[in-house]
Amino acid sequence: MNAVSDRSKDIGPFIPAADDDMIICRCEEITKGEIRKAVHDGMWTLTELRRYLRAGMGLCQGQTCLKMVKEIMARELGVSPNELESATSRAPMRPTEMKIMGKEEGR
Amino acid sequence: MNNKADVVIVGGGIIGCATAYYLTKRGKSVIVLEVSDNIGNGGSSRNGGGVRQSGRDPRELPLAMYGIKNLWPTLSEELESDCEYHKEGNLRLGKTEKHMQILQGLTDRAVACGLDVKMIKAKEVKEINPYLSDEVIGASWCPTDGHANPMKTTLAFYRKARMQGAHFITGEKVKTLKKVKGRLKKVVTSANVYEADYVLVAAGYDSRDILATVGIDIPMHKELMECLVTEAEPHMFNQMLGTAEADFYGHQSNHGSFVFGGSSGLELDNSDAGTTNAPGSSSITASCICRGIMKYFPDLQDAKIVRTWAGYIDICKDGVPVLGFVDEVPGLVVACAFTGHGFGIAPAVGEQLAMLIIDGKTTVDISKLRYDRFKAKI
Numbered sequence: 001m002n003a004v005s006d007r008s009k010d011i012g013p014f015i016p017a018a019d020d021d022m023i024i025c026r027c028e029e030i031t032k033g034e035i036r037k038a039v040h041d042g043m044w045t046l047t048e049l050r051r052y053l054r055a056g057m058g059l060c061q062g063q064t065c066l067k068m069v070k071e072i073m074a075r076e077l078g079v080s081p082n083e084l085e086s087a088t089s090r091a092p093m094r095p096t097e098m099k100i101m102g103k104e105e106g107r
Numbered sequence: 108m109n110n111k112a113d114v115v116i117v118g119g120g121i122i123g124c125a126t127a128y129y130l131t132k133r134g135k136s137v138i139v140l141e142v143s144d145n146i147g148n149g150g151s152s153r154n155g156g157g158v159r160q161s162g163r164d165p166r167e168l169p170l171a172m173y174g175i176k177n178l179w180p181t182l183s184e185e186l187e188s189d190c191e192y193h194k195e196g197n198l199r200l201g202k203t204e205k206h207m208q209i210l211q212g213l214t215d216r217a218v219a220c221g222l223d224v225k226m227i228k229a230k231e232v233k234e235i236n237p238y239l240s241d242e243v244i245g246a247s248w249c250p251t252d253g254h255a256n257p258m259k260t261t262l263a264f265y266r267k268a269r270m271q272g273a274h275f276i277t278g279e280k281v282k283t284l285k286k287v288k289g290r291l292k293k294v295v296t297s298a299n300v301y302e303a304d305y306v307l308v309a310a311g312y313d314s315r316d317i318l319a320t321v322g323i324d325i326p327m328h329k330e331l332m333e334c335l336v337t338e339a340e341p342h343m344f345n346q347m348l349g350t351a352e353a354d355f356y357g358h359q360s361n362h363g364s365f366v367f368g369g370s371s372g373l374e375l376d377n378s379d380a381g382t383t384n385a386p387g388s389s390s391i392t393a394s395c396i397c398r399g400i401m402k403y404f405p406d407l408q409d410a411k412i413v414r415t416w417a418g419y420i421d422i423c424k425d426g427v428p429v430l431g432f433v434d435e436v437p438g439l440v441v442a443c444a445f446t447g448h449g450f451g452i453a454p455a456v457g458e459q460l461a462m463l464i465i466d467g468k469t470t471v472d473i474s475k476l477r478y479d480r481f482k483a484k485i
Contacts, residue, residue, distance in 0.1 A: 004279050098412060
């Protein structure tokens with residue numbers, strides 16, 4: 001994105017919806033309603049939302065729910081999903097045991 | 108929008124967000140300018156979550172003790188957002204006689220400052236944390252230390268400050284500070300000019316370039332520090348942990364995951380994979396932290412790492428932050444060079460800086476952290 005973003009811009013009130021209980025992030029069991037509420041709490045980027053709610057921070061690291069989270073956030077903010085930058089993917093590629101990650105030649 | 112406010116804060120990290128919260132709580136108008144797209148994108152969301160007094164320099168210890176006594180216990184309630192604060196002690200572990208000497212030195216200095224910290228033997232360490240390796244022969248123990256969730260705490264301050272009317276702008280890069288008739292008045296960004304009676308610069312290492320535009324230079328450098336997090340594990344312990352040799356530090360979060368931080372020891376001279384505001388993990392550090400952890404917690408060898416990340420620490424030449432007014436530039440308040448100790452003292456720093464700006468004085472003595480302490484060697 002990297003555009004100047006005024007966090008006081010009015011995005012309207014949070015309006016409860018019938019499907020707010022739907023689980024979107026399966027690893028961390030975060031619902032659609034929680035994601036929508038977080039946007040109204042000021043979490044306007046995927047990175048902030050991850051840090052605030054843990055959505056996409058579980059075992060799959062968002063590989064399953066990222067697109068859905070992005071779409072829900074974009075709708076709440078009134079922007080296109082393409083305008084929201086994806087959150088950063090980080091090592092390791094798959095969850096890795098400490099004994100394997102810590103193993104190097106001769107140690 | 109209105110580009111004028113009582114206070115413009117440069118830096119949307121936990122220091123900027125906390126100060127914005129305490130200022131707006133007392134009725135001041137505040138604009139916060141954050142260079143990245145995300146609030147709390149520097150050390151605020153990349154640290155290990157320690158809320159400690161032990162191991163602190165006597166000059167900053169009063170702030171740490173004040174925050175833990177007066178602000179942290181009720182912070183989640185005040186911000187209406189769970190900061191996951193635990194005040195259940197800090198163990199700094201030792202395995203050799205040399206380790207114990209290091210710990211004794213740290214303990215003696217903290218006791219001299221009036222902190223409740225003591226040396227304990229292996230048996231007592233095991234009673235506090237039964238999961239530790241039998242190789243641990245002792246530890247320093249500070250029962251009033253603890254940890255919290257740095258990401259949630261930073262965003263909780265942001266959320267509440269925003270609700271109180273603080274105006275946050277992200278993606279806004281500050282180019283220069285400008286004086287008008289001898290007093291700092293304007294903050295110029297790529298696209299806008301902001302005006303305020305006071306300007307707080309709390310932008311981590313980036314504060315350096317910004318302060319240079321009004322002739323101020325704080326002696327500091329930046330250093331990479333890395334963290335990792337495991338999948339959720341059954342609950343084991345609530346203490347904050349560290350070691351005499353700083354092999355690693357960390358805690359188990361409410362979520363069940365373990366968050367551990369550490370370094371490879373080569374950071375200062377190795378090439379840095381990161382870019383501005385996006386520090387990169389090195390390929391050797393997470394493995395190194397894992398080896399450090401397994402030496403103390405053999406049971407964690409099967410815990411899966413799900414994520415690693417890195418952050419920059421703004422390390423001050425003399426190891427403590429630079430806080431407060433700067434005589435050379437009336438209207439300027441600085442809060443940077445936190446040297447990796449920023450998170451735990453952030454609520455106290457925010458509250459005291461709001462006091463400094465509104466009342467002209469603080470209730471906690473921060474005079475030893477002033478900018479004018481730096482002198483040439485002769």
